[in-house]
Amino acid sequence: MKKIGAMLTSLVLLASVLAACGSNNADNSGASPGAATPSAGKGGEPIELQILSLKQEQSSQDAFKQIIDNFQKENSNITVDIQTMNADQLKTTLRARSAANEMPDLITWMKEVEPDTLLDLSGESFLSNLNSDSVAAANAIYDNKVYAMPIDNGYIGFYYNKTVLADNGLEVPKTLSEMKTVVEALKAKGIPAFATGAKDLSVAYMPLISLFSETVFGQNPNWSQERDEGKISIATDPNWKLAFDLHKDYVYGYSDVGNAYNISYDDANAMIAQGKAAFYGNGPWALSGIREVGPTADIGLMAFPISENPDDSKLLVFPDTSLSISKDSKNIEAAKKFLAYMASQEAGTIWSEKVKVSSTVNGVNVDYDPIAADINAYISSGKFTPYGDRVLRSVFTDKLWEDFSKYMLDQTDWEKLSADLDAFWDKAKDIENTAGK
Structure with a gap:
């Protein structure tokens, strides 16, 4: 894998740019x-x-x-x-x-x-x-x-509707157990916790990028290099499975599952803006659509809680x-x-x-939106990662895009999916090495 360490320098860039928002x-x-x-x-x-x-x-x-x-x-x-x-x-x-x-x-x-x-x-x-x-x-x-x-500079995280949470007596979850409490409380009231659909698979794919950026690269920035060296694999790394499980069990599992194939990108934007869902995993490209529907909606941006340690939650921030x-x-x-x-x-x-x-x-x-303050808070505290799908080889990300929904919909198991992804990781590496000769 070609060196990607230069992306860490985006901390200085993004902190300075976002800190200036509002001035x-x-x-x-x-x-x-x-x-x-x-x-x-x-x-x-x-x-x-x-x-x-x-x-x-x-x-x-x-x-x-x-x-x-x-x-x-x-x-x-x-x-x-x-x-x-x-x-x-x-x-x-x-x-x-x-x-x-x-x-x-x-x-x-x-x-x-x-x-x-x-x-x-x-x-x-x-x-x-x-x-x-x-x-x-x-x-x-x-x-x-x-x-x-x-x-421009981008991010992929989870928008959340502060009004939905407040009206239901709920606080922004900082840990995975707190997230479980929140989504269960919303489910009991018939409110989809997540605006997730399958009519446009990008609506479901974006939050998965955020999740594996946190669980894998947020915990080990050198993961790609170690995988290329054969020290680790997707199949044996519980953090890859954690990302896919959180995606299936929470982001999709606590969405409007029965209506998933009728929910488009625009529909998901509207759901979070109108308070018809509490959370929505996506990037900056969705913000304008959200604001078109809800220009004054009280929206925040957060990283998904992936454990009982709030410091493990890191926002994916990158040049877009x-x-x-x-x-x-x-x-x-x-x-x-x-x-x-x-x-x-x-x-x-x-x-x-x-x-x-x-x-x-x-x-x-x-001063483009109040969520700029949320992004700056993650960056200034060092709770972000610049490593997402854009620093992965194309052949591998093609396979991710092709197969991620199969796991989400229980059409495959982790053993098969992880083996396929490992195979395509190696295939992508071989293609790159051959092209470089």
């Missing part, structure tokens, strides 16, 4: 001094930049539209065409287009894309406008290359949305110009305000 005293009207900004670009041969994006949320699409409109006003010969699709569609599309040598000019980063199809951005001046720790963390799975330009340029793009200079604008304070502020996330652009400090 919003920075001048966000334009690019930082010394930052690379797009030249006027008025005239010249017409250029169309194609972007494939997995940012389906309306807030992300609105942000991209405003950013693209601003960029095109200053670069009248460049037209930006952005196409949005879900992760599965984007993965399939990119693999097909890569095989046909018809890659788009830019993509919102997906680690499933082989790095040899992407342009190394090392040394580009616009990167200096971003926090260097964030850039390093976003590219930690690569060997001394920069293929992804991160524009990034942009990459295809190596074979015929419009590389125009694509770089677009990234330069994305790295400006103007674009960073638009993205942070509309998408409700922390920006990686230096000087952009937007």
Whole structure:
């Protein structure tokens, strides 16, 4: 496994960014001094930049539209065409287009894309406008290359509706036994504890990422390296089983199981916003959907309690949305110009305000939501982990995505699932080693 230790440096980045939330005293009207900004670009041969994006949320699409409109006003010969699709569609599309040598000019980063199809951005001046720790963390799975330009910071944890808990005389659980008490009390009143569905499997998959990040990598940051060395395995590590059991027994088991296949991503967002569920495992991309339904809902963010020791609960925090340029793009200079604008304070502020996330652009400090205080509390106390599915090899995460619901729905047992996952871990390692020769 390629070194991923650089991700730990995101502590400094995220603590400083999130601690600044609420102050919003920075001048966000334009690019930082010394930052690379797009030249006027008025005239010249017409250029169309194609972007494939997995940012389906309306807030992300609105942000991209405003950013693209601003960029095109200053670069009248460049037209930006952005196409949005879900992760599965984007993965399939990119693999097909890569095989046909018809890659788009830019993509919102997906680690499933082989790095040899992407342009190394090392040394580009616009990167200096971003926090260097964030850039390093976003590219930690690569060997001394920069293929992804991160524009925001993400997390995966559990949103909780404070009003639902308070109205039922319940407190935020700090331990696993306290969580058991809370979910049982809600069940007795006919209230689903978790907004979890199976109509869109990402609704169920996101909390599992949060859980194994806590139980496995939150307890042993060197787990991947030790697994590659053959010192441990998924089958023999109780922390992997714990993640899957908590996911099956709590996140799914105390959801609206009878209606699970009718609950979509948007439905789950609405459930937590409207107080129809107490908890919801997801990332920052869900926050805008939650706020569209419940703009004043009293929502917090927490790590799932995984034991009787509250200190074992760690929030997954990581660089999230990034942009990459295809190596074979015929419009590389125009694509770089677009990234330069994305790295400006103007674009960073638009993205942070509309998408409700922390920006990686230096000087952009937007008070985007009260949950920023919750995230900062985990980071400042050191109760977070940067290790999630994004630092795992693609072949392995493909298998996770393919099989996780089988365990959730009791269609397989742990012995078989863990053996399959171990086999795919080794397969992914072999593929990487072969490609590196």
